Amino acid sequence: MLRTPTGRRRLDILEWLKDPAAHFPPQRHIDPVEDGVSAHAVAVKLGVSRSVAETHLGLLVNTGLVRTKRIRWRTYYRRDEMRIAEVARMFEKGW
Template identity: 65%
Template sequence: MTGSPSGRMRQTILEWLKDPPAHFPAASRGDLAATGVTARAVAVKLGVPRRTALAHLDLLTRLGLLRTRRIRCRTYYVRDEIRIAEVARMFEKGW
């Protein structure tokens, strides 16, 4: 993997969110793959402050690579597989 440390961290987050149950503890609220993962869970897994994880998650969301879902007072993040496939095709074509 090449790129900046921040880029690698975001790539790692996207990889983890491909299969959340394999990378994050079971949530008390349903299926992680369907519901998503909180910024706190990502921060714990990365070993960084929640604000740092949130900055990465917010950027990935603004790029359209993640979707958010609010449940009560928490935001959950899931991959947007359609958008990720579109971006991958752009890079394959040489953008």
């Protein structure tokens, strides 16, 4: 999933979500570190439509690398550091 050409975009998203305050503009009433980043903000950063960004984010959520948080009618995305560390350990062991 991460080795395909579009996988590069997912790796970029994961990298940006490490420090969302540095990579995304401030959002009203939302702390990007605590709450996450909207699909719209990711889409703008990638230069794609929101639906394309939501597809990438959905794959990251389905693999457990990203978590979601609903605030009002929007979904915000942030990294799941524990799951990312777990996956990294599996690859280090040769899984």
